[in-house]
Amino acid sequence: MGDIKYEILETLLVFPEVGKWHKELTFTRWSGKEPKYDLRPWNADRSECLKGITLTKEELVILKEKLGGINL
Numbered sequence: 001m002g003d004i005k006y007e008i009l010e011t012l013l014v015f016p017e018v019g020k021w022h023k024e025l026t027f028t029r030w031s032g033k034e035p036k037y038d039l040r041p042w043n044a045d046r047s048e049c050l051k052g053i054t055l056t057k058e059e060l061v062i063l064k065e066k067l068g069g070i071n072l
Contacts, residue, residue, distance in 0.1 A: 006030050008046070012037075021050065030054070 006028055013025040021041040028038040037060045040052020055063065 004031060007035075009035055017044075020044075023052075028054075 008026045008028050010027040011024060012027065015023040020043055022044075023039060023041050025037065025039050027035050029035040030038075036054040036056055038052060038054050041050040042048070
């Protein structure tokens, strides 16, 4: 992952693997900043990741509320 430093503090959800990648929802500290909720694809040993999204707790709460009202 180059010069980017990260510390996964908690793994909340691991999605099934698709090929080389699987998505994880984690609580992660990136580059020494305040930890945020993070959703992104990782390889099996977490040595590589793809682009993802980070959310504050407030943003995650809004997303959870909105998703709860979606009929799939």
